[in-house]
Structures are given as structure tokens and as C-alpha cells.
Amino acid sequence: xxxxxxxxxxxxxxxxxxxxxxxxxxxxxxxxxxxxxxxxxxxxxxxxxxxxxxxxxxxxxxxxxxxxxxxxxxxxxxxxxxxxxxxxxxxxxxxxxxxxxxxxxxxxxxxxxxxxxxxxxxxxxxxxxxxxxxxxxxxxxxxxxxxxxxxxxxxxxxxxxxxxxxxxxxxxxxxxxxxxxxxxxxxxxxxxxxxxxxxxxxxxxxxxxxxxxxxxxxxxxxxxxxxxxxxxxxxxxxxxxxxxxxxxxxxxxxxxxxxxxxxxxxxxxxxxxxxxxxxxxxxxxxxxxxxxxxxxxxxxxxxxxxxxxxxxxxxxxxxxxxxxxxxxxxxxxxxxxxxxxxxxxxxxxxxxxxxxxxxxxxxxxxxxxxxxxxxxxxxxxxxxxxxxxxxxxxxxxxxxxxxxxxxxxxxxxxxxxxxxxxxxxxxxxxxxxxxxxxxxxxxxxxxxxxxxxxxxxxxxxxxxxxxxxxxxxxxxxxxxxxxxxxxxxxxxxxxxxxxxxxxxxxxxxxxxxxxxxxxxxxxxxxxxxxxxxxxxxxxxxxxxxxxxxxxxxxxxxxxxxxxxxxxxxxxxxxxxxxxxxxxxxxxxxxxxxxxxxxxxxxxxxxxxxxxxxxxxxxxxxxxxxxxxxxxxxxxxxxxxxxxxxxxxxxxxxxxxxxxxxxxxxxxxxxxxxxxxxxxxxxxxxxxxxxxxxxxxxxxxxxxxxxxxxxxxxxx
Numbered sequence: 001x002x003x004x005x006x007x008x009x010x011x012x013x014x015x016x017x018x019x020x021x022x023x024x025x026x027x028x029x030x031x032x033x034x035x036x037x038x039x040x041x042x043x044x045x046x047x048x049x050x051x052x053x054x055x056x057x058x059x060x061x062x063x064x065x066x067x068x069x070x071x072x073x074x075x076x077x078x079x080x081x082x083x084x085x086x087x088x089x090x091x092x093x094x095x096x097x098x099x100x101x102x103x104x105x106x107x108x109x110x111x112x113x114x115x116x117x118x119x120x121x122x123x124x125x126x127x128x129x130x131x132x133x134x135x136x137x138x139x140x141x142x143x144x145x146x147x148x149x150x151x152x153x154x155x156x157x158x159x160x161x162x163x164x165x166x167x168x169x170x171x172x173x174x175x176x177x178x179x180x181x182x183x184x185x186x187x188x189x190x191x192x193x194x195x196x197x198x199x200x201x202x203x204x205x206x207x208x209x210x211x212x213x214x215x216x217x218x219x220x221x222x223x224x225x226x227x228x229x230x231x232x233x234x235x236x237x238x239x240x241x242x243x244x245x246x247x248x249x250x251x252x253x254x255x256x257x258x259x260x261x262x263x264x265x266x267x268x269x270x271x272x273x274x275x276x277x278x279x280x281x282x283x284x285x286x287x288x289x290x291x292x293x294x295x296x297x298x299x300x301x302x303x304x305x306x307x308x309x310x311x312x313x314x315x316x317x318x319x320x321x322x323x324x325x326x327x328x329x330x331x332x333x334x335x336x337x338x339x340x341x342x343x344x345x346x347x348x349x350x351x352x353x354x355x356x357x358x359x360x361x362x363x364x365x366x367x368x369x370x371x372x373x374x375x376x377x378x379x380x381x382x383x384x385x386x387x388x389x390x391x392x393x394x395x396x397x398x399x400x401x402x403x404x405x406x407x408x409x410x411x412x413x414x415x416x417x418x419x420x421x422x423x424x425x426x427x428x429x430x431x432x433x434x435x436x437x438x439x440x441x442x443x444x445x446x447x448x449x450x451x452x453x454x455x456x457x458x459x460x461x462x463x464x465x466x467x468x469x470x471x472x473x474x475x476x477x478x479x480x481x482x483x484x485x486x487x488x489x490x491x492x493x494x495x496x497x498x499x500x501x502x503x504x505x506x507x508x509x510x511x512x513x514x515x516x517x518x519x520x521x522x523x524x525x526x527x528x529x530x531x532x533x534x535x536x537x538x539x540x541x542x543x544x545x546x547x548x549x550x551x552x553x554x555x556x557x558x559x560x561x562x563x564x565x566x567x568x569x570x571x572x573x574x575x576x577x578x579x580x581x582x583x584x585x586x587x588x589x590x591x592x593x594x595x596x597x598x599x600x601x602x603x604x605x606x607x608x609x610x611x612x613x614x615x616x617x618x619x620x621x622x623x624x625x626x627x628x629x630x631x632x633x634x635x636x637x638x639x640x641x642x643x644x645x646x647x648x649x650x651x652x653x654x655x656x657x658x659x660x661x662x663x664x665x666x667x668x669x670x671x672x673x674x675x676x677x678x679x680x681x682x683x684x685x686x687x688x689x690x691x692x693x694x695x696x697x698x699x700x701x702x703x704x705x706x707x708x709x710x711x712x713x714x715x
Contacts, residue, residue: 022061024161031061043139044197054106061142062091062104062511065153070146073104074110076133076154078169081576082467085300087114088152109155110136123691132167133160140296143266156296156641160340165570169469170292172565175290176476179563181505183483184345186336190490190500195339202294202466205285206301209253209317209328212715215706216315221592226319229689230591230601233325235711240485244277252282252715255696259308268297278326279712295469320384320463322707328388333471336456347455364486365457365509366401368478369450370518372559373399374539374550379471381547381578384623385463395449395461398533398540400520402448408521414505415512445692447524471580477565486511544582551575556559578667587674590660590684597653600704601691605646608698612639642697656683
């Protein structure tokens with residue numbers, strides 16, 4: 001039995017769930033009652049944390065860590081790289097007598113001082129202003145990340161500059177949660193109910209590919225770019241539809257089970273696992289949690305999946321489109337809002353036409369997406385997602401909302417002033433031994449980027465490598481702004497003498513009419529929709545450079561700054577950082593492609609061309625002896641074909657080289673990015689086309705790279 005299999009011996013899940021997390025149960029157990037109450041007041045209500053309480057928490061956390069053999073701690077944070085960062089410090093210290101002690105104070109828990117000079121800032125501060133601060137986020141539990149020689153105590157934190165600007169993904173998310181909390185509480189108050197808090201909850205589904213490590217290590221493009229820059233489509237891809245929800249291969253199942261065990265030990269509630277549509281593509285979905293905790297957990301999920309894959313001689317591919325011609329990987333971000341009484345504010349109930357509060361909040365979300373479709377598109381923009389969006393079940397770049405026929409009918413009837421249409425439908429399968437079930441107040445539309453799915457919205461356009469924080473931040477902020485505006489108008493209507501219901505429907509009618517262009521129930525892939533979206537005035541931002549310009553639009557800046565989600569400097573820094581990341585990512589890709597074309601593909605092609613040349617020359621001698629020139633015709637055609645592709649590869653490689661040299665002449669990053677998108681990427685596609693054609697001509701024994709048929713079908 002392998003060491004990995006040993007780890008999968010049968011155990012009761014509840015015996016190890018959350019053992020590596022300093023969770024609420026542990027805090028109750030290890031903290032004095034007063035300290036626990038004060039900490040909970042900080043977590044739930046944002047109360048200031050007393051220094052003595054911080055010292056008490058730090059001591060309890062240290063003792064718990066020492067019980068697990070931990071020697072080091074780190075402030076674990078999420079810089080604008082989209083990844084996580086950590087600097088390990090030992091508990092070890094030396095006292096005044098030169099004796100070793102283990103120390104961890106409240107100050108050490110609350111604040112750290114990493115060197116911020118090499119983290120992206122988007123021009124927000126100079127390189128010489130190197131100091132940054134990490135600050136503990138008490139609402140997200142500390143955890144132990146296990147390593148080969150022992151674990152690390154990780155303290156989820158925010159990351160700010162010396163002057164207090166947010167240098168991370170999490171700070172704006174926390175701000176947006178607070179703003180939405182206030183706006184939603186005010187909406188609920190209109191309906192005669194007081195709640196202490198409204199929380200944004202997220203459930204990010206994670207898609208990924210697995211390939212054998214030997215194939216991965218033989219592909220420079222996978223190692224350096226995360227995707228295959230060349231590769232001919234195999235005869236079989238996903239057209240047989242035999243992988244989706246299919247039986248999980250034993251090696252993959254072992255990976256999933258080991259990964260889930262690691263996640264459960266961290267208190268991460270991984271709920272669902274299954275085969276996805278493309279060969280060797282899979283998905284993991286968690287149970288919903290508060291937005292900032294969900295963001296932390298998704299980063300942990302990606303890290304754990306990578307670690308476990310390596311342990312099993314597998315490579316985890318998180319790129320949005322690692323293989324051309326089959327489904328890419330996304331990160332469907334399920335978004336909902338829950339109040340302190342436990343009510344899901346996006347639950348329609350049995351008769352949503354009579355649930356006025358639900359309809360008000362639903363329309364606020366529609367208004368938010370309508371107003372800020374462009375910057376929502378910008379939050380999901382990346383080089384990888386540019387390859388994925390608009391095909392193979394991924395939504396297109398045009399933002400629209402799918403509600404399903406039931407809710408759409410209700411909104412249409414309100415707009416027209418008609419009698420409300422009941423949405424309480426029953427599905428009867430007509431089979432005697434199957435029960436009748438209530439139909440969801442929605443349908444499934446796999447092409448929609450933003451779909452209502454029963455009691456939540458599913459933002460399906462995020463890429464699989466993305467941090468969920470920025471999309472959630474902008475969505476929270478935009479919805480909060482719409483809620484505030486709608487609440488003001490309802491209160492004004494009530495002041496004119498209308499009751500709550502009359503006031504709400506008067507305002508609903510107005511907003512339903514306003515937001516009608518963002519609602520679309522049909523096929524988002526169709527050319528007709530592109531034309532229709534243009535007619536409706538919806539933005540169609542086809543690539544990352546176009547999308548990122550949304551960060552510079554006055555309306556978007558005004559929304560984010562007025563709600564105090566981001567300052568103008570913080571917005572500009574994110575725009576600059578994303579542009580720079582786009583340019584750098586594609587630079588890595590085109591340099592890798594040029595190298596592979598010249599040092600791997602071309603030598604193999606020339607070797608085969610020489611073989612064909614020798615064969616043709618030999619046949620010429622035979623044909624002269626036989627007096628029949630026709631016998632070399634087919635071989636001559638093959639030689640012409642191979643030589644043509646070799647010449648084409650040489651020519652397109654030269655063009656790509658010239659264009660990439662020109663990239664360096666641009667001073668403005670946005671101009672460089674636009675040139676790359678419009679000119680360099682098509683040139684890369686031209687190089688790839690010849691490489692892929694040669695792959696189908698050159699014999700396997702001469703071809704230097706693992707092929708799709710191996711990577712996607714051998715495990």
C-alpha cells in the first residue's frame with residue numbers, strides 16, 4: 001500500500017474536521033469568557049480590539065500551535081498578484097539571560113511588517129518606500145498549513161502600504177461587505193424588520209485539469225505559461241460527452257480524497273466533486289461561507305490541490321484554457337446575501353410575486369449589473385480568460401443577467417401593471433414512483449455570465465485562476481449603491497402617502513423598465529445576441545485591454561470612491577497592475593513559443609523533411625530505371641506539404657520576432673497591451689497553426705512533445 005493510500009484509511013470525518021483551524025469551538029475552549037466575548041464583538045460588530053484581549057488571544061493561539069509541534073507563524077495575505085504571500089517567523093526568541101523562549105504577543109498577532117517593495121503597487125508608491133504592514137483579520141480563522149517538516153501557523157491578514165493604501169485583494173472586499181451590510185439593513189427596515197447584520201456569502205466552484213507529471217515536465221509551455229501554446233487537436237476531444245459526471249478514475253479519485261481530507265482538516269467544507277466536460281477536467285465545489293472567509297478558503301483550495309497533485313506525481317492545471325478545442329476552466333462564483341436572522345434575501349419563497357422585499361433586492365442586483373457591466377467585466381479580465389470566454393460552455397464577454405421564465409414573467413407583469421403571475425410551478429414527471437417536486441424559479445442557461453439559480457446569483461464568467469475578491473468587491477459595492485438609491489426613492493414614495501407595497505411597486509416598475517436591457521434569456525453565443533446587445537447599449541469588451549479601461553471611467557471611479565471601497569490612487573494602481581500583468585504574461589508566452597518553435601518543432605520538422613527528401617531522391621533513381629516518373633508524385637506532394645509548413649513556420653516566426661521587438665518600443669502600458677492584443681496574439685496563432693500542422697505530419701518518434709491524445713487521455 002502506498003504512503004498516499006495509508007492516508008486514506010477509513011476515519012470518521014468529524015474526528016479530524018477543522019483540527020488545523022483555530023475556530024470558534026477552540027476559541028470558546030481556550031479563551032477566558034470575557035476575552036471570547038470581546039473577540040466575538042470585534043468579529044461580528046467591528047468593535048475595537050483591546051490590547052489585553054489581543055495578548056490573550058495570541059497566547060492561546062501560540063499554545064494551540066505548540067501543541068501541534070508548530071515552530072513558526074506567518075501573516076498570510078493576498079497581494080495584487082492574485083496569489084498568497086507569507087513570511088515565516090519563529091516563535092523562538094532569546095531572553096535577557098541568553099536563554100531560548102517561545103514568544104508570541106498581541107502586537108505580533110495584530111501587525112507584521114513585510115518588505116513591500118517587490119509586491120505590485122501599480123505605481124501607488126515608490127520602490128524606496130519599501131515598508132508595508134500586514135494586519136490580522138480576526139473574522140477569518142487562523143489555520144495550520146502542514147509542510148514536510150512540520151506546519152506553519154497562518155494568520156489571515158490584510159496588506160497595506162506605509163501610508164495606509166490597500167495593497168491587497170482583501171481590504172477592498174471587507175470594505176464592500178460593510179457597505180452592503182448597511183444598505184441591505186436599511187432596505188429590510190423599510191419592511192418593518194430590524195436586523196443587526198447582513199452578510200455577503202460566496203460559494204466559488206473550482207474547475208481544474210490534471211495531467212501526468214511526466215507529460216507536464218516535458219512541456220515547456222505548461223511549465224512556464226500554464227497552457228499549451230502549440231498542440232494539434234486529437235480525433236477525440238469531448239464530442240462523445242462521456243467524461244462529464246462519468247466514473248472517476250482511481251488515480252484521480254485518490255487525488256480528490258486526499259485533497260478533501262487536507263481541506264477538511266482546515267475546516268473547508270468541500271461538498272461536491274465530479275468529472276467536468278473536457279477530458280481530465282474536474283470540479284470541486286464548497287458550501288457557502290462569508291465572503292472574506294470564502295476568498296481565503298478558495299486560495300487555500302488552489303494551494304492544497306497543487307500540493308496533493310505533486311504528491312501523487314500529477315500536475316494541476318488551473319489555467320483557464322490549457323488545451324485548445326475543449327472546455328476551459330472557470331470559477332463559478334455563487335453570490336448571495338443572508339441577514340442575522342438567517343434569512344436568505346435572494347430566496348423568492350413560494351410566491352415571489354408577493355414577496356416584495358425579494359423583488360426589491362432582485363431589482364437592485366439587476367440595476368447594479370446594468371450600471372456597472374463594464375467594470376464587472378474588467379474584474380474577470382485576464383489573458384487566460386480571453387481564451388476561454390465565449391465558447392465551450394463559457395459565457396461571453398458581454399455581461400447580461402438570466403432570470404428564467406418565471407421571474408422574467410413576474411417582472412414583465414409588474415412593469416405593465418398586469419395582475420402578477422404566480423411562479424409556484426410543479427414539475428410532474430408522469431412516473432408513478434417519482435415524487436412531484438416544486439420547480440425552481442429559474443432555468444439553467446449555461447451561456448449566461450450572470451444567472452439567477454434558485455436563491456442566489458451565479459457569476460459564471462470568472463476564470464479558474466482568479467482571486468474571487470475583486471469581482472465580489474465590485475458586485476457588493478454596485479448592489480449596495482443600487483439598494484441605497486432604491487431605498488431613498490421608496491421612502492420618498494411612502495412620504496407621499498402610499499403604503500409600503502404601493503411605494504415599492506411604483507419604484508419597482510421604474511427600475512424594471514430601466515434594467516430591461518441587461519436581461520437576456522436566450523443563447524449568449526449567437527451572433528444575433530451580439531447585434532442585439534449593441535442595440536441595447538450593452539458594452540462588448542472583447543479582450544482584457546479593452547475591459548481594463550473600465551477602471552478609468554468616471555462613473556466607476558465615482559461609485560468606488562464615494563462608497564469608500566477604493567481611493568482614486570487604489571483604483572489606478574489596480575488598473576496599472578492588471579495591465580502590467582497582462583503584458584508580462586503574454587511576453588512569457590511569446591518568448592516560450594518562439595523558443596519551442598525554433599529549438600523543438602523546427603529541428604523535428606527538418607529531420608523529417610530530410611527523410612522525405614532522401615526518400616524522393618531514392619525514388620527518382622528507381623523511376624529512372626523503370627521509366628515511370630509518376631511513382632514519385634505522392635511523395636513529392638508530401639515533401640511539398642512538409643516544406644511548405646517549414647517555410648511557413650520560419651516566416652511566421654520571423655514576423656513574431658519583429659512584432660515582439662516592437663512591443664518594447666511602447667512607453668504607455670495601455671498602448672503596449674492593445675498592440676499585443678490586436679497584433680501579437682494573432683501572430684502567435686499563425687506560428688501555432690504551422691506547428692500544429694507539422695505535428696500531424698511528423699512521425700511520433702521524431703516529435704519532441706507529448707501530444708493532446710496522451711495528456712488528455714492517459715492518466
